[in-house]
Amino acid sequence: MAGGIWTAQNKRRPGAYINTKGAPQAQPDTTLGRTLLIGSADLGWGPNGVVEVDNTTDFRSVLGTTLDDTRLIPLRETLKGALTVLYLNQNDGEKAKVEDAKLPWNFTAKYAGTVGNTLTVTVEKDPNDETLVTVKTLLGTTMVDEQIIRTTTASGLESNDYVNVTFTGDSTEPVGEVTVSDGGADFSAEAGKAKLDALAASTSYTLTGGTTKASDVTENLNDVLATENYNVVTTAGFAADNNIHSLVVAAVKRLRDEEGYKVRAVVPMMEGASKYDHEAISVVNNGVELVDGSILTATQAAGWFAGASSAADAGTSLTYTVYPDAINAAPKRTNEQTVNALNAGQIVFTTLRNGSVTVEQDINSLVSITDDKPNAFQKNRVIRTLDTIATNTMETFQSQFLGKINNDSTGRSLFKANRVSYLKDLSDSTVIQPVDATDLSVEPGEDRDSIFVTLGVTPIDAMEKLYMTIFVN
Template identity: 50%
Template sequence: MSWKTQNKRRPGSYINVVGKGNNNNGTDIGRTLLPVSTSLNWGAKGIIKLNSDSNFKALLGHDIDEPELQTLHEVLKGANTVLLLNNNDGTAAKVTNATLPWTMTAKYPGTLGNNLHVTVEKNDSKVTVSTLFGTKVVDQQVIGVDKPNTLFDNDYVEFKLTSEMTPQPPSSGSDGNDSNGSDGGKTTRASKAPVVMASKLDQLSSDVTVDLTGGTTSPVKISDLLNDALETEDYDVATTAGFPVDSPLHKQLVEEIKHLREDNDIKVRGVIPYTGDKVNYEGISTVANGVVLGDGTELDATVAAGFFAGISSSADAAKSLTYVEYPDAISAYPKFSNDRTIEALENGEIVFTTKRNETVVIEQDINSLTKVTAEKPVFFSKNRVVRTMDTVVTYAKRTFEDMFIGKITNNAAGRDLFKANIVSYLQGLSDADVISDFKEEDITVEAGNDRDSILVNLAVKPLDSMEKLYMTMVVQ
């Protein structure tokens, strides 16, 4: 958390990041938090962890190229992992059939569960149980007629054993009475014939297909889930891509990102489409326009913001996204003129620009900070610089909390140990060209006002990437 005076009560790390100047490498990255912007009618409520190899049909009820997952598709062009926040809830479809030994229930609630069917085909001593989602077979298992308990749940349907046996009618000719002449011809009632039980699967005389029904969707408000996910999940960038520009969710994301960064020292970042409001914050990037894909699909800024969020989450402190290509895009949408591009950049907006070879690039890797101050100089508006600052803060915070709190004595030797750890890390960043001109004297670790606190002062100089060429050529 940030601090103004040394008066904190809770154990923890409290770190201020300020600029010094005039007004003129982590490994666990690539995680993007994305709330769903359309009702999926399937899937678990809450966070669903996805990557490019995920079984989207099973987890979300739709293939990745379907319209419902368009924003997710764009995010995955850049992100390693997407934490999809799903607001699906309701009733799961189910079915029970007297000739079968199971109750079958859709794995998730939602109306898409009504598209599930289960077919049971008998072949001698075996049965083949097939699960269909719509017309597509999504699971198939072969079990013995006498082993219905060996049928396992699949990604779509859960099977609960009910009664694997069924009563059979008495044999032909038996009426439950018997005459016995040994008592002089007197007729007596004999005991009832025992009930004969037989395997339900063994008694099947034909194939059986059942349809799951009763599935309903009652989505919860995504805004109710968002703040909790933002505060509890481990991610690098969160985005409200896919939601209309007038959605209140964008403002909610901005406020929560500010809260996390300023009050909790959790250095996550946010990406939203440009809504017309100036955000003016280094932790938020706004996207001004979209792209046209090679197949003619037009993606506006609300969807294209997903790509920038995904690739931002995967970029480390040594990488700038300036002039990085947008995969599969052939044109910006809409195309901005030179003057409009400059205006957008000065407003702190991400712009997609068409190059002459029909590729589309990110014009400049910036954030929404436009009001420059002594504590937030102009280079705070560059995302590579922000990623560097965030990386250093996050490393110092995690190191202190994992290795020093409650473990190391607050004396000169203990403080020197912490300093040596940070110095070694920063020298690594300097060797990797993330920061420059670092010297051991740039960090001091002293005793704080309280016996259990330390005071650290650190100066770093983040590097940026080349972006402008000024050249004079003299022709003789």
């Protein structure tokens, strides 16, 4: 009797040939909770480009400061709602460095920028054992790295999150027998010892020459918007009259309409500006006061709404969601002002009687209602649902059908069955009303390699209004 696995059904001997494979699993939405934040501050440190951060990130090492820094308020607020923030950091220029002939190392700041000039490296000998040396890296007055080495193993000093270390030995050029290895040049065991022996008990060296070069955030904006993996982008932190808001809005519209990339944007309101009037653009009307007494403007508070929007799935509405740590809307809007703002398609923060601050209504800036865009399109939950269906359908077609399945009645039936199953999962999760097979058609397209799909769905919205009549007997 024969057996084993099979690749093709071409076995000669009788037997059981069995393959075991994992069944294809539904792919998770990898963009959920990911917000792209266009950095509005010149930090003078960090990678030049997108920096991926979350609440566990060491912000001092990657951005040169902490979340308590007022320049990072938009980032701090965005992280209150988002799972991950892609922070577009504009930091070009020269790196600070130290090249001192008394040392067996050169030190170069890990990133360009003026923050590098606040880095200091200290070399301290152990008073009880002069062969032991402690090398510390300080950012300002804060120690950010400490390593203990022996004078005979100076080449073992490692780079850290703030400085890159280049071992130079007892001269500015490598000494001893040099060979090629994974780590570069190898030095003799005694290399560097003479310099360290000659040092005083404690010496310090401040890095210099770091510069921050002014750069235009719009130069690489379109590339970042088109290539990064996120679902909401925000310009939180930029002044309301900054042109970057309209640039991002235009890019988002283009990405949705021309590339099928269903991303959304959150921007602050500017008085007197033309309306964006689009279902993928949310406009924040006002700010909030936090428990510590600080007042956040609309452009800063837009960060939180963007983060919360990115983390909300298709079955979630942010209407009446509480703004974390907020005690008042700033400024508070009257009933008339609130109604006017909602009619203009704006996000309004409202102070409730219990002292919490909530999102009045989870809407977008669409105000022009048409047959193609009915009033349901004004709700962000509905747009998230439609975007989810569109994105999943596109990804499923590309990964499982495009170029793999025949465009005949059997192939089209397979695609329809796939979509019916997916839509049933959405209805079971109360994202949409149940879909009947007759609501979905998959027909031949105009070309022999195309299919034409029509689908009717009814997204489920959240309760928002209560009308009640009480009869007294």
